[in-house]
């Protein structure tokens with residue numbers, strides 16, 4: 001989705017300026033046209049040559065010595081931008097923007113641009129917590145700027161604190177979210193479940209499953225990139241959560257029930273990609289079960305199928321991960337759970353199912369139609385699922 005997007009990347013004079021090189025590189029690799037604008041202070045930290053080599057574009061460092069491509073007028077960059085991203089943003093540049101100052105090419109571009117602006121601050125913890133900086137941040141937020149808060153971590157001066165630049169992937173996730181705002185799922189609220197639930201056996205052990213969360217994450221990211229407000233209900237997963245998405249962490253089926261019931265009260269769509277445990281302990285042990293006589297037997301009971309009780313005020317899309325009788329089992333779930341459609345997924349097939357980056361699914365509809373999708377990436381599968389979701393929502 002970043003292909004051919006015109007991104008102005010503003011780099012200001014902080015220690016984290018070197019991290020902007022990674023951001024510039026990843027955005028360029030994703031197909032974006034990245035125009036780097038550096039403040040004079042930023043050039044003290046990283047050479048413009050680094051960005052030039054990574055983006056294959058001229059780098060702007062001064063308002064009065066413009067590279068030929070941008071020499072038409074000082075606002076040419078601003079007009080061409082699909083989005084302006086300032087990472088890292090110093091306290092100084094944030095203050096200047098909040099005050100409407102335009103005394104260098106970056107602040108001038110921000111003032112002149114109608115494109116959305118993302119600001120990713122990075123600074124010493126005291127500078128960040130200073131009420132002057134906080135007031136400036138509040139001003140920018142009130143004017144519609146997207147702020148990616150700095151993270152807690154080790155700062156350049158050796159102390160721990162808030163102030164570290166957000167991770168590159170989080171910044172890229174937020175860029176995609178902002179660029180996707182007017183997509184075909186804009187104004188829609190989508191709840192996605194991902195990962196595998198865990199049911200405690202005793203205080204140290206649990207019954208889990210092999211779900212990696214990748215399918216749910218791909219769906220959540222795809223919905224985010226098409227403008228939806230996404231809530232991700234995340235059980236145990238093996239990869240970091242996607243950026244730009246509200247995440248609610250849960251462990252057990254009971255916790256998932258509570259989160260799904262609450263978040264779907266205002267949802268348009270629920271996509272259930274999580275692997276929810278079918279069993280739990282009849283009675284969870286209060287103490288660690290001892291290895292006495294080399295044997296233990298567990299009494300399991302079925303978990304509550306809370307999806308059956310959810311209201312029909314929103315569209316529900318399910319997944320059926322099966323190892324045998326895939327289509328029959330999927331059809332049964334489709335009807336019982338009153339789904340818009342179900343994605344049947346043979347988890348024993350090569351390159352498909354748990355932990356892989358690809359998936360092969362068959363979509364089954366209530367009217368008996370089936371749609372066999374070829375093996376593709378989980379992101380590609382997600383976009384097809386969302387195409388079908390959009391079509392159903394538009395019919396309603």
Ligand SMILES: Cc1cc2nc3c(=O)[nH]c(=O)nc-3n(C[C@H](O)[C@H](O)[C@H](O)COP(=O)(O)O)c2cc1C
Pocket residue numbers: 011012013014015016039040041042089090091092093094122123124127
């Ligand atoms: C070694 C060093 C590190 C700095 N790191 C930061 C920083 O991380 N964040 C920040 O807001 N300012 C930092 N500053 C201060 C800025 O460089 C200074 O406020 C400068 O005027 C910012 O200019 P600019 O906003 O035009 O880039 C640092 C200064 C020095 C000398």
